[in-house]
Amino acid sequence: MMTQDVWEVIWLSLQVTTVSVLIGMLLGIPTGTFLGLYTFRGKRLVVALIYTCMGLPPVLVGVVVYMLLSRYGPLGALGLLFTPEAMIIAQIVLVTPILAGLTMSAVQAKERAYWETAKSLGASPVQMMLTIVKEARGGIWSGVAAAYGRAISEVGAVMLVGGNIEHHTRVMTTAIILETRTGNFTAGLQLGLVLLAISFLFNSFLMAGVLNQMRNGRR
Amino acid sequence: MKVARTVSSFFLLSLVLLLAACSSTPSLSTATQQVPAPEASPPASQPAPAPAPSAENKEIVLATTTSTQDSGLLDALLPEFQKQSGITVKVIAVGTGQAIKLGEEGNSDVLLVHSRKAEEEFVTKGFGINAYDVMYNQFYIVGPADDPAGIKDVQSAKDAMSRIAEKQASFVSRGDDSGTDKKEKSIWSEAQIKPEGSWYISSGQGMGETLQMADEKRAYTLTDEATFLSRKLNLEVLVQGDKSLLNPYGIIQVKSSTKPEEGMQLIQFFTGEIGQKLIGEFGKETYGKGLFVPDAKKR
Amino acid sequence: MNRVEVRNLQVSYGNKTVLAVEHASFERGRFYGIVGPSGAGKSTLLRVINLLEKPASGSLQLFGDETDLTSLSYSKGLPLQRKMGFVAQKPSMFHASVYENVSLGLRYRKREKAEIQMLVQEALDLVELSHLADQRANTLSGGEAQRIALARALVIKPKLLLLDEPTASLDPYNISIFERVIQTFHRQTNTTVLMITHNLPQARRLAQTCLFVNKGRIVEWADTDAFFNRPACIELQDFVSGRMIC
Numbered sequence: 001m002m003t004q005d006v007w008e009v010i011w012l013s014l015q016v017t018t019v020s021v022l023i024g025m026l027l028g029i030p031t032g033t034f035l036g037l038y039t040f041r042g043k044r045l046v047v048a049l050i051y052t053c054m055g056l057p058p059v060l061v062g063v064v065v066y067m068l069l070s071r072y073g074p075l076g077a078l079g080l081l082f083t084p085e086a087m088i089i090a091q092i093v094l095v096t097p098i099l100a101g102l103t104m105s106a107v108q109a110k111e112r113a114y115w116e117t118a119k120s121l122g123a124s125p126v127q128m129m130l131t132i133v134k135e136a137r138g139g140i141w142s143g144v145a146a147a148y149g150r151a152i153s154e155v156g157a158v159m160l161v162g163g164n165i166e167h168h169t170r171v172m173t174t175a176i177i178l179e180t181r182t183g184n185f186t187a188g189l190q191l192g193l194v195l196l197a198i199s200f201l202f203n204s205f206l207m208a209g210v211l212n213q214m215r216n217g218r219r
Numbered sequence: 220m221k222v223a224r225t226v227s228s229f230f231l232l233s234l235v236l237l238l239a240a241c242s243s244t245p246s247l248s249t250a251t252q253q254v255p256a257p258e259a260s261p262p263a264s265q266p267a268p269a270p271a272p273s274a275e276n277k278e279i280v281l282a283t284t285t286s287t288q289d290s291g292l293l294d295a296l297l298p299e300f301q302k303q304s305g306i307t308v309k310v311i312a313v314g315t316g317q318a319i320k321l322g323e324e325g326n327s328d329v330l331l332v333h334s335r336k337a338e339e340e341f342v343t344k345g346f347g348i349n350a351y352d353v354m355y356n357q358f359y360i361v362g363p364a365d366d367p368a369g370i371k372d373v374q375s376a377k378d379a380m381s382r383i384a385e386k387q388a389s390f391v392s393r394g395d396d397s398g399t400d401k402k403e404k405s406i407w408s409e410a411q412i413k414p415e416g417s418w419y420i421s422s423g424q425g426m427g428e429t430l431q432m433a434d435e436k437r438a439y440t441l442t443d444e445a446t447f448l449s450r451k452l453n454l455e456v457l458v459q460g461d462k463s464l465l466n467p468y469g470i471i472q473v474k475s476s477t478k479p480e481e482g483m484q485l486i487q488f489f490t491g492e493i494g495q496k497l498i499g500e501f502g503k504e505t506y507g508k509g510l511f512v513p514d515a516k517k518r
Numbered sequence: 519m520n521r522v523e524v525r526n527l528q529v530s531y532g533n534k535t536v537l538a539v540e541h542a543s544f545e546r547g548r549f550y551g552i553v554g555p556s557g558a559g560k561s562t563l564l565r566v567i568n569l570l571e572k573p574a575s576g577s578l579q580l581f582g583d584e585t586d587l588t589s590l591s592y593s594k595g596l597p598l599q600r601k602m603g604f605v606a607q608k609p610s611m612f613h614a615s616v617y618e619n620v621s622l623g624l625r626y627r628k629r630e631k632a633e634i635q636m637l638v639q640e641a642l643d644l645v646e647l648s649h650l651a652d653q654r655a656n657t658l659s660g661g662e663a664q665r666i667a668l669a670r671a672l673v674i675k676p677k678l679l680l681l682d683e684p685t686a687s688l689d690p691y692n693i694s695i696f697e698r699v700i701q702t703f704h705r706q707t708n709t710t711v712l713m714i715t716h717n718l719p720q721a722r723r724l725a726q727t728c729l730f731v732n733k734g735r736i737v738e739w740a741d742t743d744a745f746f747n748r749p750a751c752i753e754l755q756d757f758v759s760g761r762m763i764c
Contacts (some may be wrong), residue, residue, distance in 0.1 A: 120599070
């Protein structure tokens with residue numbers, strides 16, 4: 001691979017993953033907070049569903065999104081199959097349950113006393129969610145890190161719905177598959193290293209943030 | 220901060236070590252392995268056709284292209300071979316590029332591939348011996364039924380591809396360095412065209428996926444006959460029969476193989492009377508015509 | 519209108535009734551001490567009034583209309599909630615500065631920034647901890663944290679102040695400050711105070727009226743002086759004299 005191509009692939013990976021995780025955060029964090037704070041009828045079912053979806057096989061997600069977006073599928077008119085947008089849609093489906101589930105755990109891990117304190121101080125439902133999210137931020141950030149790691153290293157779904165098209169939908173993971181299949185193990189391994197380095201950097205930033213939090217907390 | 224830095228460097232170090240450990244055995248882990256299904260073993264009622272007793276439980280690795288596996292050809296041939304010889308064949312079906320790499324690294328005993336240039340290189344570099352032609356199949360240029368580039372009445376593949384490029388009609392290339400991909404590239408260079416631009420889509424995937432993509436994008440593509448016939452898509456065969464669209468398969472023994480005898484047995488089976496007959500008949504039932512044309516000869 | 523009233527209150531866990539109050543009425547501006555053995559239902563009473571627990575039946579009137587508590591949603595309860603301040607036995611400080619903790623209730627009520635600054639300063643002065651405004655609240659000592667929790671509840675100027683054994687785990691120094699602060703606040707603002715305590719001398723010092731809660735019921739209700747000097751029921755006599763096994 002040309003150096004320029006490598007950068008292009010890395011850049012697209014980062015773009016797709018970042019956009020997916022950001023949208024996933026917008027959907028997953030409020031959902032998780034709500035589930036962590038309130039009880040309602042059918043909550044068990046919803047929670048069971050989210051926990052199941054946290055382990056969704058990416059390939060399954062890929063197939064479903066593929067069928068939806070296919071020219072012959074219900075959303076075929078949008079012409080989204082084999083575009084970065086399709087990859088983002090599949091990634092959102094993958095990361096949102098993770099973000100919701102881990103946010104829920106983080107919120108639940110916070111003692112009930114915080115909820116009661118905020119309620120006693122007169123928090124509206126929305127203010128309550130914001131307060132608890134802020135309080136549980138450490139746990140939520142690790143959820144974001146987990147989601148980011150999963151999204152950027154995912155290959156099954158993005159291969160199916162993105163199509164690994166050169167200069168268009170080729171990301172690091174699909175490029176690795178291609179390099180390996182064509183016998184360029186070295187190139188595949190190098191890209192794999194870049195992938196690991198990015199995951200590592202990203203997690204280090206997050207961990208640094210969390211550690212910082214904890215240190216401040218102990219001062 | 221000091222703690223964080225120590226932790227970071229520790230992680231980085233262990234990461235590097237881990238990778239070093241992984242990189243030493245990269246090839247088999249990514250390949251798909253197929254051990255012949257139970258029906259491969261001979262029925263108990265039949266007398267065993269007396270294979271050499273030492274050959275029982277013998278295994279050899281055949282590295283081949285996805286087309287032979289996906290089309291079902293190997294399922295038709297290998298059980299018969301095992302019945303005759305008692306040798307189990309483990310199939311690793313990958314792209315031609317990787318198949319040849321497997322041979323170079325001594326991770327397979329026999330290659331069954333279709334990229335004449337790469338095969339010859341493999342032999343001249345001293346990695347392979349006993350190279351035979353086995354069979355050939357056809358390539359088609361397929362595309363949407365309305366044929367936007369108007370290649371239906373064109374005879375030669377070269378001219379058809381030129382017209383596609385001229386009209387900038389969408390064309391999906393496999394772009395995965397496979398035999399089919401190399402064939403496509405050779406036609407482009409024959410036509411003295413460097414395919415570039417948004418109309419030229421490099422999928423980097425297998426034939427099936429590439430056909431699927433061509434169907435979705437209403438694009439043209441170059442496909443082997445077997446894969447095309449095994450898929451039901453809204454694509455039509457637009458160009459066929461041109462000499463440059465013939466696709467010869469070769470079978471080559473890996474020189475560093477530790478099981479040269481068994482490997483040779485497999486080669487003899489594929490190029491021998493029974494193997495050739497099976498190849499010729501394969502696909503007739505399902506598609507009404509054979510998918511591969513047997514033409515064994517030593518190179 | 520000028521009082522806090524609880525009617526037909528019943529709280530059950532499973533089929534065990536832990537609290538049953540037919541009617542209780544608390545006057546505006548009066549300081550009530552609530553005493554009784556552990557597990558008698560004192561905390562439950564305060565938590566139900568503070569809308570932290572839903573009763574099986576019951577209604578609440580807080581200087582206004584009567585509200586049925588059984589069907590009260592979170593949002594519908596908000597206007598009631600915002601009339602009350604609550605301090606629990608253990609303070610839970612949010613992981614933020616002392617200033618942010620104390621100002622939280624005012625920010626929930628969307629007060630002007632300048633007003634918030636002024637009120638928080640005032641509240642911190644009241645609990646004598648204004649020098650800690652920028653410190654992180656989760657690093658405070660137990661006594662400091664409880665005083666901040668009090669400031670956090672007082673800064674919103676509640677009409678009803680609910681205190682659930684707030685000094686139970688404090689040292690004498692912090693207890694004396696805490697008592698001084700609520701007394702001052704009570705005197706200055708005409709707030710109704712309900713304070714649970716196990717410290718009988720404390721109830722004697724602070725409360726104007728005392729309630730004795732036992733086995734889920736309000737057994738005795740009298741002016742503090744009469745409550746301690748002339749307890750009517752035998753249970754209370756046993757409790758006050760320390761003979762009751764709690």
